[in-house]
Amino acid sequence: MTAEKDILLALFEAALAAALPDGKFAGRLPPPPKGRTLVLGAGKAAARMARAFEEAWAGPCAGLVITRYGHACPTRFVEVVEAAHPVPDAAGRDATRRILELAREAGPDDLVVCLISGGASALLTAPAQGLDLADKQALNAALLTSGAPISIMNKVRKAVSAVKGGRLAAAIHPARVVTYLISDVPGDDPAVIGSGPTVADATDPDSVLAELARYFIPVSPALAAAIRANRMPQALPRSEVHVIATPLMALETAATRARAMGLTPLILGDAIEGEARDVGIAFAGIARAAATHGMPARPPCVLLSGGETTVTVKGGEQGGGRGGRNTEFLLALTAALGGAPGICALACDTDGIDGTEDNAGAWSDSRTLERARAAGQDVAAALARHDAHGVFAALGQLVTTGPTLTNVNDFRAILVQERNRGFRP
Template sequence: MHNDRDILHILFEAALQAALPDGKFDGRLPERPKGRTIVLGAGKASARMAAAFEEAWARIGGTCEGLVVTRYGHAVPTQSIEIVEAAHPVPDEAGLQAAKQILALAQGAGPDDLVVCLMSGGASALLSLPAEGVTLADKQALNRALLKSGAPIGEMNLVRKSLSAIKGGRLAAAAGRAHLVTYLISDVPGDDPASIGSGPTIPERIDPEVALSILRRYGIDVPSHVVQSMRASAVTEPVLGGTLHMLATPKMALDAAAAKARELGLNALILGDALEGEAREVGHVMAGMARSVLMHGEPARTPCVLLSGGETTVTVRGQGRGGRNAEFLLSLALSLKGEAGISAIACDTDGIDGSEDNAGAWCDGSLLESARVKGIDLAVHLETNDAYTAFAQLDRLVVTGPTLTNVNDFRCILIRP
């Protein structure tokens, strides 16, 4: 018989396994080209995607070359595709140079060539090539401001596209003479291809005035030369894109966790794969839902799990060590007030909650009493966005290291009678 902590971790692992790219290229490969096969990519899962593509491509007798950029610590061995590591979530020089090389490789592709793009969450920061007139320092400052603003990922990516020489379909335009195929692992609510990594191969119109209105809404000031560059790099007539394949999504991960829960004799209810909002508010709402299950058997009967995905946000007010999943979980625990029979886990499927070294954290009904005994004021930790420190002191962090995939957040609330 598994205890609550074990069940939570088993379900999280089931979600992670379903989100890996291994074996998912079979049946989705294009015909081998007369010319070269050039593999380009970016994101936290892109190195694992590159290795999986190489294996699948070799099975049909294909050879390939190319370059993929991933986060520091996320590289895996490959045969012929070069892997470069760079910074995330704030871009650095390594990412800038990798983006230049990737754009050049796309521009060099001919009509007999196949360009394969592997995109996953994190590509927005990793594939950072500023538009003309914008410096890397400009993009770094704007990224930091956006990360602290509480803006949802869709709005952040729209701003990033307006300042990029490679995102928003511009990579597709560069590879225009070649046959283009894009494989995606989704980390965005709704699985919009244009939002995954800011859509380097997804053609779209880019209106800088919309991006500027987002910046004004969150009180983010940018220098006049950045505004001029945004307006000068508008895209009014996007080129045609290629073929798209979605390898893994948040819903696939939640479905796998639900199936595993049922194997363990639990009812499973998926609340949604695209939940957004302030992490602490979502935690408070879900605490009420868990109580309803325990008291009334609605919206599910115990024993059960409530599963959800998506990407919450944190408006940073304090100077603590946070992460949206840890903040969600701390709010949930405080709202439950030590209610017995309810435990939960909240993790980012890439293994990094915000910018910390943990994927997330877990809790049960004993958390508040443990904190009281140790003299830890959990309410203060929540107020100062310092959930990481609280869970670290209580030995409740979930640390996986790089998972080599990324389908956004995984939340599971386990409720027993």
């Protein structure tokens, strides 16, 4: 293990710690209700959020949250159900039905606490009238390979859901609703996080259909009719929202850790979007400028960024690869750097899962291309078929954390050392 890799992993670990819900309910709790306290929620962080809420809440509570398979943790009062992500399954559908039943049972003296984090859009699944689970599965699969940004994906998901876009809060009425969010979306918009199940959204159905056409996603007459008929609820009373963890919080904590290590941190942004390989190439140029000209930061420095890039699998491409967006970003960056000395990088998803594999992401340094050639790995061909995972797996450069029980989306760190000498903390 190199010192450079140690530095990058330490920054990633600092970011993950800042993204956990532990201790973040203090000062944000509502007064106890006259009636019951019911906890409902979904997302990759939902189980950890439920446990943290239980620890902070003085009175009794009960409820149900849905998380991704493998992302559960022990809770005392709130039931945790695991389901599929990113394409929903029957377990998520059935658990969502139970959540809606609990929501409709809440009375005016009850308090309903909703815990929502990234992943809720797939996990909290209740098809709109006229659609079934197979329709939603097909639509989700098409969205995931379309290249559409997360904001557009969630816009579409709300339009075909009986629970998203404020519909969960409508089911809870007249009980009081307090929502706690961990953001995984650029801009931290509560209406976009988890597709906003407790945040009213009056998106026009025609604009949703236009987005589907823009990304060449087929729309059947039944799907179009369901979208047009599935009107959003009006403004929701007795509802408040708190965002308790964001990508920027994670990046700022990593920056603080970097300063303590003698590095100059520069946060390039917490809402970076675009094709993963294109962003990788652009960031390679920024890293080269820092190494050569001391701009936009003077070495030793670390360039930090977050957000959510996309990987578009086009019909003319070979496809079939296993790489997620973070490994694709990193392989494109590594190729563009061409083995430039003194630059190493890490790109990981903060939920611990990049794409569909079991790694969070990967790391690279100035010797990665040389190692790849020696191992018989064709980097250009791997990028063409979206198989960055295969390259980094062959080199032993994957980063594997297991489920982190949080999710503030992508974390990228590019370490630029002083020229002609390595940096040691």
